Amino acid sequence: MEIMNEAGAAADVDGDVRGGEGGGLALTVDAGFPEPALDGAPQRVDVGDREVRVLLTMRNPRIVLFGDFLSAEECDALIEAARSGLRPSTVVDQETGNDGVLDDVRTSNGMFFRRGETELVARIETRIARLVNWPVERGEDMQILHYREGGQYRPHFDFFPPASPGTQLVLQRGGQRVASVLMYLNEPRGGGGTSFPEIGVTVSPQRGNALFFSYPDAHRDVNTLHAGQPVMSGEKWLATKWLRQGVFT
Numbered sequence: 658m659e660i661m662n663e664a665g666a667a668a669d670v671d672g673d674v675r676g677g678e679g680g681g682l683a684l685t686v687d688a689g690f691p692e693p694a695l696d697g698a699p700q701r702v703d704v705g706d707r708e709v710r711v712l713l714t715m716r717n718p719r720i721v722l723f724g725d726f727l728s729a730e731e732c733d734a735l736i737e738a739a740r741s742g743l744r745p746s747t748v749v750d751q752e753t754g755n756d757g758v759l760d761d762v763r764t765s766n767g768m769f770f771r772r773g774e775t776e777l778v779a780r781i782e783t784r785i786a787r788l789v790n791w792p793v794e795r796g797e798d799m800q801i802l803h804y805r806e807g808g809q810y811r812p813h814f815d816f817f818p819p820a821s822p823g824t825q826l827v828l829q830r831g832g833q834r835v836a837s838v839l840m841y842l843n844e845p846r847g848g849g850g851t852s853f854p855e856i857g858v859t860v861s862p863q864r865g866n867a868l869f870f871s872y873p874d875a876h877r878d879v880n881t882l883h884a885g886q887p888v889m890s891g892e893k894w895l896a897t898k899w900l901r902q903g904v905f906t
């Protein structure tokens with residue numbers, strides 16, 4: 658993949674965690690961050706197998722909404738492939754860094770596809786890599802979420818809280834998260850938008866659209882606080898791809 662090699666070569670330092678002085682851990686921080694190529698304010702971005710539409714861009718925080726990112730068939734196929742693997746969603750414990758912790762901050766069912774697990778997952782991962790110029794290897798496994806009526810994901814940040822003791826552990830698998838790509842796989846009849854309460858923005862969950870937002874400086878960022886608003890009617894299916902500073906292992 659040309660673009661991935663380019664991005665990988667441009668960023669020759671991976672976000673690996675090394676033992677630092679005093680037994681602490683120092684993170685090698687990559688200078689670059691994921692960003693779509695939107696110079697010239699194009700209406701569409703060619704991602705190789707598809708033309709993705711640019712629906713909205715925001716500078717700070719960096720948010721870009723894309724249309725036609727997934728076809729209806731791809732959305733349906735992802736949902737069907739995920740259905741049998743769904744389990745109650747968990748969060749990362751900020752004290753210990755353990756994932757798999759149940760919490761009512763997230764009332765949804767979810768599952769993960771390993772990177773490249775199916776041809777479809779691999780195709781979508783490649784598309785994301787081209788769209789936001791970030792190598793596939795720096796993406797986490799793909800999460801599929803299913804919210805029933807009333808289901809929600811309360812306001813949170815996607816990056817790991819810099820000061821929390823548990824963060825050191827999760828950083829060992831590719832460094833800090835630097836961006837998120839949320840893909841809407843269906844349309845709830847009501848509710849279920851993705852809101853950014855600090856900036857008063859809500860994104861309507863429309864099938865096939867993809868919401869990109871980045872947070873290159875987790876220490877300062879407050880504006881990417883976001884939530885999956887309660888589904889008021891119907892159900893909601895979402896695929897999430899979190900991107901790391903370095904190679905996710």
Ligand SMILES: O=C(O)CCC(=O)C(=O)O
Pocket residue numbers: 810815837839849850851852883884885886895897
């Ligand atoms: O359901 C949503 O719209 C938000 C999901 C989310 O924040 C996440 O998966 O990190």
Ligand SMILES: [Fe+2]
Pocket residue numbers: 813814815837883
């Ligand atoms: Fe999130």
